Amino acid sequence: MSTPKQRILELREQIRYHNYRYYVLDKPEISDAEFDRLMRELRELEQAHPELITPDSPTQTVGSAILETPFTPVPHPTRMYSLGNAFSPADIADFEASINRLLGREEVRVYVLEYKIDGLSVNLIYEAGVFRQGLTRGDGQVGEDVTPNLLAIPDIPRRLAEPLDLEVRGEIYLPIQTFLELNARLEEEGEPPFKNPRNAAAGSLRQKDPRISARRGLRGLFYGVGQPTSLGVATQQELLKKLSQLGFSVEPHYRLVEGVAGVEQGYQAMLAERRKLPFEADGVTVKLNDLALWDELGYTAKTPRFAIAYKFPAEEKTTRVLRVVFQVGRTGRVTPVAELEPVFLDGSTVSRVTLHNESYVQELGLRIGDTVLVHKSGGVIPEVLRVVTEAPRGHEPVEWPSHCPECGVELLLSGKIHLCPNPLCPAKAFESIRHFASRRAMDIQGLGEKLIEQLLEAGLVRDAADLYRLKKEDIAALERKAEKSAQNLIEQIEASKSRGLERLLFALGIPQVGESTARALAKRFGHLDNILKATVEELDAVPDIAKTTAQSIHQALSRPQMRHFIERLRAAGVVFEAREKQQSHALEGLTFVLTGELSLPREEVARRLEAHGAKISGSVSKKTSYVVAGPGAGSKLARARELGIPILDEAGLAELLEQKLGPGVLQAAPGQL
Known part of the structure; x- marks a missing residue:
């Protein structure tokens, strides 16, 4: 049996390891409840043996040190603390008793209860009301600069309603429904899914490419500031209202309660409502409402003395x-x-x-x-x-099958993913057709799940290529509806033939080919036949396509079943050409950032630049070639000046493009690009 000292050392080592997995790698190996149990055991042992407490104990520190990453470490202007945990009414009673003891007076305290969002903590820094920088919590003293990725989150105001210098604290999270859709999309593309929304949020926020973060659907909720009294408010309730007035998203279900009994009653009510929330919540934060008491009570080495997290029971x-x-x-x-x-x-x-x-x-x-x-x-x-x-x-x-459990065809191994290569596999047919006809693919409106099932049961289709052989009378007989609805569907199927290469590539369901990869392939090659002839090396040369993805694409398109399927689409008259071809590579190697108001919508300018090989970025860095700035340009323009990046107005961009591409290449209207 180990001594208290040995057990303390064991627990510290385990907790540091799991802290590292959670805060740095975003890949926890144990549940929050198991981690809390380890921390509780360590805290109890240290309380029983205070002579064994050391400054580097996990009970005396916050989070974990930062791994070397592409994100710059930046000190927080005001330290970010983590909350201690409560698990029972007795813990809340001890919390209030500790407050009364430290303040030297017995009172029934007033608290604000807020849902504890299970996301990634951030610190937003505003200067004169303008968003300048956003940091992850890191170890509480130093965070990582993730400003470009935060700029894509709609809940973060770029400019406040008042010109304040302010640090705003909150949680970045992924809504549960968005998480489920993201995992479904990742699995469609052959990528490993995230284990939970918190990991997905952390992984999405810490992307090297801010455009990936922007596509993930991250959201934010905000609950505090670095110096609460700087806002001229006296209570946490007033602070939340003030944050909302300044333009921040604030979780609306907070409530004011009195004493231990009020906390418990509010906690139970919030626990009962938890499943209705659009985000994961792992508890309720209990904060003294009176901000003056925050200053009076202060902090321990790790946690505030005026707030605690009342954790939800982890039902395991x-x-x-x-x-x-x-x-x-x-x-x-x-x-x-x-x-x-x-x-x-x-x-x-x-x-x-x-x-x-x-x-x-x-x-x-x-x-x-x-x-x-x-x-x-x-x-x-x-x-x-x-x-x-x-x-x-x-x-x-657990024995992994060597052949498809549905059709018996030998499985292929793509990375860590086992795949059935048979396009006529009955298990794949329904989902394949549904995906092929979906809005983001070939967009065949009116072809719903029920009708797909009917078509399969009647033997009218085996796969998506058979859709183009359907006749109006086939559909009318199945649906027992007026001929008009059948005719409408036939017209939708016919219209889908000309959706273009980008959508067709996505519709084919090639592993690791999502919409962005399909778009990049369509722009580079212009025609499906060119992609079918391309080598792995040529596919790998496409910007933003990794070698493993190139190998997966080449392997999928080389299979006889896929070639036969494509030829049936060709025979049906499906267009294999890109609607927007890569017009030239004249701007390849140049990265543009667009900011302010331009004569054309920025999306249109970006599309035209990309057609000639340019890369469009959402943030300014040392790798930026040019910043194109129109009226109203803000922080991006200032950042470009700081870094010495060339800045162009619309006339300057037009001049540059004329040098690179020749006159009139963008076919802009007079006065436009």
Whole structure:
């Protein structure tokens, strides 16, 4: 049996490791509840043996040191602290008793309760009311500069309603529905999905390319400032209202309560409403409402003495894995799904849970018959946390199929993903057709899920290419509707033939080819035949396409089944040409940032520049070639001046393009580009 000192050292090592996984790598290995248990055990041991407390103990520090990244470390003007945790009414009673003891007077205190959003903490810095810089929390003293990525989040005002110098604290999060859609899209593209919305938010905010962050759908909610009294408010409730007036998004469900009983009543009400929230919340923050008391109470080495996080109970239950089945998705991706002994968890019965991929199963060390600990991420998404090794172990390993469980065709391995290459696989047919006809692909309006099922059941289609053989009477007979609706659908199918190469590439469901990759391929090659003839090296030369993606594209398009499918589309009259071809490579290697009001919409200017090989960026850096600034240009123009980046007005851009491309290449109207 270990001594208290040995156990303290063990716990510190474990907690530092898990802090590193959580704060730096954004890849936690244990649940928040398990981490909280480790911290609670360490704190209790140190309280019993205060002589063993050291300044570097996780109980005395915040978060984790920053990994070397492309983001610049920047000190916070005012330190960011983390909150201590409460898990029961008794903990809240101790919290209030501690406040009364430190203030030297017994009172029933007034608190503000706010949902504790499970996201990524940030500090926004405003100068004279203008957003200048945004930092991650980091270790609380030094954060990472993620300003370009934050600029894409709609909840962050660029300019405040008042010209204030201010630090604003909040959480960047990914809405649950957006998270589910993102994971579905990643799996469609052959990319590993995120485990939970918090990881997805952290991974999305810390992208090297701000455009990726912008596409992810991040949101923000704000609750505090570095120096609360600087706003001229006296309470936390007034502070929240002031932040809203200044233009920040504030979570609206906060409430004012009195004393320990009021906290408990409010906590239970907020816990009951938790599942209705659009974001993950892992507890309620309990803050003294009176800001004057904040100054009087101050801070410990790690936490404020005037606030605490009252954590939601992490409902985790054990159950047994009965079997593992394999599902085939639209792209042919084979996903393992654990079938469980049904367990009632967080409001519903859970009997199935995805195991993502073979690597995930291996990391768990899972066998059929094992007892596993499961929970719902954010009270929504069932997830296996770990195998309960203390329970009797199963003996049957999870055997990955060598052939498709639906059609029997031999599976292919693409990276860590197992794929069925058969385009006529019945498991893929429904999802493949639904994707092909979707709005972002070939946009066949009126072809809903019910009709796709009817067409498949009637044997009228086997895959998406068969859609172009349908006749009006086929659809009318199925739908038992007026001929007009059948005719409308036939017209939609016919119109889809001319959607262009960009949409067709996305519709084909090639692993790792999402909309942005499809757009890049269409611009570079101009015609599907050119892509079919391209080598891996030629595909890899396309900007923003990695070599692994190039290999995946080449492999997918080389398969006989895919070639046959494409030839059937050609015979049906589907257009293989890009609607907007790469016109030249004259601007290749140049990066432009567009800011302010221009004669044409900035999106149109960007499109025309990209057609000649230029790269458009949303932020100014040392790699920027030119900043194009119109009236009303703000922080980007100032940043360009700081870095000495060449600045062009519209006339200057027109002159540059005439030198590079010749006169009239952009075909702009008079007075425009």
